[in-house]
Amino acid sequence: MAAPLATPPVFAPAGFAVAGEPSLPTPLRRLAALDYGLAETLILLGLPPIALVGAQDWHRWVVEPPLPPGVVNLGSSREPNLELLQQLQPDAILSTPYLAGISHRLEQIAPVLTFPLYVPEGRPLALATAALERIATLTGRAAAGAAVLAQMDATFAAARTRLAAVRDRPLYLVSVMDSRHVRVYGAQSLFQDVLARVGLSNAYQGRTNFWGFTTLGIEALDPDPRAVLVYFDPVPAGAMQALGRNPLWTHLPFVRSAQVHGLPAVLMFGAAASAMRFARLLADALAPQGGSNG
């Protein structure tokens, strides 16, 4: 699924003050983003990247905030086009430890700022917030950064209020892989951190990798009678129909009681913007009567 974005720590811990780095022109203006989560953070701050990897798939996986026109597509998220990047002459390159293998080549083009968002034992939401603050400082947009933080608090608080009615129902958050397998988001996922902020619990308490998900057969889902299942777009063609004919699926308590909700696409490996989008969409799906003011 979505862009593979991030790996372990090692480099500068999030929130580490770099404003004084002599090689950096401050404030930074022309930034290239090698990660969707960092790009969405830049857009939130009102300074869209000049170039981004995988720009053509943004509308399908991230959706909001929309990508402004004119952002140059750098190609694959694993192999950003270096020749092209050099010709664009960015002030700095925002990257993640996922691309540690090419950091020495990126350094030849422009200073590289590495932001770990997904790390072992990590808290993606906290790391995303830290990255937001650091980027706001580096780009001289501290005020915009504070405004986004306030907006996040307000969004989560509003969703928490609206979702109070379903607080006792644990949630399965899944992406449907095919008619037999789902990817379940759990500990260390961005969604898990948002659930905590809006006062809900995760029905899946098992192990996950450090992007916060694991792939399970349908039969491994625990038939908890209180559970609610939420799945994200996109769903593979024919998969929901095939599930409808699958006795193990149709006998699951949340299927029988029609507690299965489809959500539009939300970037599961995203940052601040995706976290807010998830909270809002979740409230819309589970508490539609509450009005939307997030």
Added chain:
Amino acid sequence: MADLALAGHAPRPARPWMLAAGITIPAAVLSMAALAQALPPALWLTAIWAPETGDGRQLLVHYSLLPRMAAAILCGAALALAGTIFQQVLRNPLASPTTLGVAAGAKLALALATLWAPGLFVFGREWIALGGGALAIGAVFALSWRKGLSPLAVVLAGLVLGLYCGAVSAALILFKEHYLTGLFIWGSGALSQQGWETVATLSLQCAAVAGLVALMIRPLTVLSLDDAGAHSLGVSLHGTRLAALSLGVALTAVVVSGVGVIGFIGLIAPALARLAGARRLRDQLIWAPVMGAGLLWLTDQLVQRTGGLSGGILPTGAVTAVFGSPLLLWLLPRLRTAAAPPRTEAAGPTRRQRAVPMLLALGGLLLLGMALSLCLGRAPDGGWSLAGLDALPGLLPWRAPRALAALCAGAMLALAGGILQRLLRNPMASPEVLGVGAGAAFGLIVALFTVTAAGREIQLAAACAGAFGVLFIIVLLGRRTGFTPERVLLAGIALGALFDALVGALTASGDPRGLLLLNWMTGSTYQVDAPQALWSAAAAVVLIALTALCARWLDLLPLGDAPGQALGLNLGRVRLILLGLAAGLTATATLVVGPLTFVGLMAPHLATRLGLHRAVPQLAGAALVGAFIMLLADWLGRMIAFPWQMPAGLIATLIGGPALMWLLAKR
């Protein structure tokens, strides 16, 4: 073609049932334990015949645990039967259900349908996969038709087509990874079931095919004779081969379409049956499916018991190789070869006068390609631009290392392929079969998954360690068997399958690092920088010079062991040296362009087609052709999908595959 049989022909009574019991009983015990854990035995009968819909445990037993066991047993038996047929018809112990490109064709069809015709999935995934497999095998038959479906022609066509379909699938995955993750799960053979539908379909299909196989036992037995012998018994070779291969393919296709790609069972089960004493084909056709069923059942039970990475699924198809490969390695010294190994086509008449102009022409072409690769590129707006002297210095640091590295890797792989094809007397030998590339991949996996933020140097060192680790194992195994060609091939294939399986399991788990790996696996030169390019060029020069010293051996070896020994060659030592050379060439190239070494299979054949036959001209021609193909592939990869960059190894396969297929069909 290397029929495998028992080692000592000691008068040991044949008791295949003992080995079969040794495999099946643990599987049965584990299954019972799993059932007991899920549901008290008192309720088993109810759960089997009429599960109560309110009881989740009974539903799980009825719709998941039991059908999964049935699917494992059925698929194992079907793949083993298919493997026995393939090995018999193709007279090659390396033949297995995946050899003929059925699985690769099915996978490609699924990927294409997912991306551009998702509506087709309404009819069911099985039919799309079946259609793709049928098209692939149809193409294999068409390519080898003119040669009377001779074993060699079929194997070669299948190999080429399989690699080709695999490369196209990989290209799609690189571009559309987000859309195709479901394919990874299927691609590594997830056996999990949620109902009896698949099992019912599978058992009907398998029973029908098995019935037809039973009718063909006599003509199949005759096929193990050589062509003349079979003819004299009045058997139509063409018809029998077509019929038998079709049955084997049908078995493979139903399994692949039902549950996905499960490697190794079809290769190992027939070998186990023979080892356990099933000498006659009739016995093999009975015992191989029993072994296969037991093996897959046992593997699947163990998989369910241990669970996957990060608590998720672990595709059984990937794990079969993890168990199967060591088994095959253990079997190797116990197998003996009954027939002579396959030969490359006899060296044609020497046309020395044509060799020099041809080599000069190839060299010129290479220089022209280098100039083009460095100067012609794409501008940021996507338009074409020919870099002048002013712009070139800025662009060279990005373009030159990749071009040079691709060129050197192409030459080295072609040379390695040429050496191996002569040494092993097998035209399907290519650097892949040594398992060296897989070893490098394994090293890289370990680095990516144990070292946080593994930098370039660590990745390189780990890949190097992996490659030479495999080389060491091959040499160790080879010493015990005198480096006979088929042992080396089997050892390499076993090691290769082991590491491929690990890679498969990792990508199926959905870990983004799996995709990072995929990039390298498909032959990307993206990460090559100037020092690495220069280093690999130096290595190439040294290794190529060493190869030139071995020219006489390489001329003699394809003639067979006897002429070489008559001329005073110490075969064991000669093989060790050449093998080491081929492995060194492969390892060095693999570090740069990844383990997709199709060019190593292809270039020697192309050189032969160009009229270069003797060792020195043929290998020199192969090296030049290989270098040119990889150089062109790297340039095309950087250009055609700009700003995306397609891996060079993949492009080489995409452009070289059709060329080789055309050559195959033309003869």
